[in-house]
Amino acid sequence: MTVHPGLDPRPVDPATQGIIKLALLAVGGQGGGVLTGWIEDLARANGYAAQATSVAGVAQRTGATVYYVEMAPAAKGTPVFSLMPSAGDVDIMITAELMEAGRSIIRGFVTPDRTTLITSTHRSLAVSEKTVPGDGIADGAEVLAAAEVAARRLIAADFDALAIAQGSVISASLFGALAAAEVLPFPREAFEAAIAQGGKGVEPSLKAFAAGYEAARTGAAQLVPSKSVASGDAPKGPARLLAEWATLTARVDRLPAPVAELARPGLRKVVDFQDIAYGRAYLDRLDQVLTQDRAPFALTREAAKHLANAMAYDDIIRVANEKTRATRMSRIAGEMGAQDKHLLHVTEFLHPRAEELVSLLPARMGARWAANPRRMALVDRLFNKGRRLRTDSLRGFLMLHVLGGLKGWRLKSLRHATETAHREAWLATALAYLPQNYDLAVEVIRCRRLVKGYSDTHARGLSKFDRVLAAIALVKDRDDAALWAARLREAALRDEEGKALDGAIATIRSFL
Structure with a gap:
């Protein structure tokens, strides 16, 4: 939390004296409408006149909905409220995602002489961030640094994680942060009464409210641990395979420390992709690079990472396997808030190209088919159609599960032969530059x-x-x-x- 105590509030126009102006930026699923309703109910229940408006944004994270609330004591007569926030004229700005805080600053809604900014620090990536081939994720640290300067007072924490931990949504934890900020002339009990008045999901909402309230007061929300599974979890399986796995990990431990750091997750990735023998092939190829390298082993370190990614390529078999994993189903259920009492329908959209289907054929046969335009056109005409498959049904799940279990066939396929040839050509090109220019090889x-x-x-x-x-x-x-x-x-x-x-x-x- 940051406060600029030395700044005096901007003089208020007498015509708007006593009007509190609050803006909220939220996207679909974050409960912006619910939060706005709570704020309205809170104000009216405590003797204030209130008006709320909203302007919908564009779907798929290219724009947030702008909710706007103005309130004033009803005893002072009938106030005239504005329909939209104006730059430099917002007392409280609430943003349900970090980049929305940045957008509110750019639009002039946040000013250092007036605005209290309450924002969640989590990210919901925008379309523009997802479509960049490389790392298109915007720098959240820059947004927080700008907020420190732009706002009179900043309250920032991962309110989304707090709400999820309580089985609720971010609107409830943000409402708690608003209460903790004490920028509205109402006690905490009045905020909680507004939630109770809604009548739906009251208990988890109150828990999330309390978590957001305490986080805003103490800043503890930024310390919420991730629920992701640690990459170092011990594998499970038959004793014979575990013994072979131990042999491979022992080989990794004997590598130079900078190389071993990336070879460990690389080995896990290729073994998960195929099998123990494939992991052995990964380490054999890495050793061949290492014999031509020298300290500090930057070449082999980079090869440990990118060779694993090259060997664990995305084919139809892997896609089917990923779509039917229990961890994926659990993740989807968690994101949707589904519990044991709920039925969850999962529909997969499949649109295979002729190239993907032919790539499953035996290497020689597939190469002949791929070189024959008439055969490729026939395959495309028969199969290149969008299909929807329900993986929550037995038939749909079994179809993908069987396809995802074809790892034993993968190494005989045209796709594997093509990937292997391309991978070896890439490594050969890099190593050919090694004698004359080490950095270029890297x-x-x-x-x-x-x-x-x-x-x-x-x-x-x-x-x-x-x-x-x-x-x-x-x-x-x-x-x-x-x-x-x-x-x-x-x-x-x-x-x-x-x-x-x-x-x-x-x-x-x-x-x-």
């Missing part, structure tokens, strides 16, 4: 980050990867070749269409 290893995802996403990433490596070959003899390789990779990650990469390649060609 950057080429890092370029594997461009290849990810499934279906069209994978195809676009693969195309960018090939273009980046071709452009690197043009500058490989320059002293700053490694720097250019990093620039090309980051340009490829900047946008889905590849416009930044086009510009970087054009720049290289201009000085050749």
